[in-house]
Amino acid sequence: MIRSPIRAALVAATVIASAPLALAQATTSAGEAALADGTPIKGDAVYKAFNEKAGIDRLTDDFVHRITTDPRIAARFQGANLTRLTFELKAQFCYLLNGPCTYAGKDMKTAHQGMGLRNRDFNALAEDMQKSMDAEHVPFWAQNQLMAKLAPMQHAVVTK
Template identity: 50%
Template structure:
């Protein structure tokens, strides 16, 4: 009981322009993937400046994309940009800490479907292309992100039988 309370007390206060969220335990494990080894991927994404441009481009595309813009209405876009930059930096081996929530609770009430996630991935690919990230590096990154779909996508109706 003491350890979770201690971890909650260690949370860094969010920037003043972010909306408050309910307390949660911060952990790099919440990022949903382990980081790449070495700095090759970090360099392929043009380090922090490249990640910042990719995330800003991704969010800008998502909020105007008629396929998925409704998901982003009413969301804290300041926080979204910040935690995506942390998440990408962490996964790409940039040495960042991830302070966001775990994927499942962060997306629990959004109703994200497979088609929504596909549109988001297309927008991410466009942002990576605009940053001139090589195709192989894009695919390696997307392969790291792909398993998160099980925690993000909300299946409507009964689950298919396996």
């Protein structure tokens, strides 16, 4: 039984690291970018557990505040366009949670290329996401579902 989202994320990442080709073939025909950016969670139970669009928007505002003030990673966001980042994250999370949204932002590899991000940056951001989900009272089972969608993106985001 997976109890923590981080644990779920690590398990998902390990699975993907060990069989990237098989997973790409099994889940998408649209190539590597689609694999990195994920496909929506099925059904509406998880979307509801995130308190629907209003909850996702609230969570994202809280998340952007956390990552931009987290001393471990705040410097990464200096000079970033936070209005755009918040807008794209709201769309991306809503899309992944199977809400009525489309994500039209950059693919994760393009969005983060040249930043030299490390695993520890990714882990700090994942911890901040957990805190934002706790603050929104998202139950653990639903937290795990989103973390399992974000975990495979580590390979596209982390380059160092």
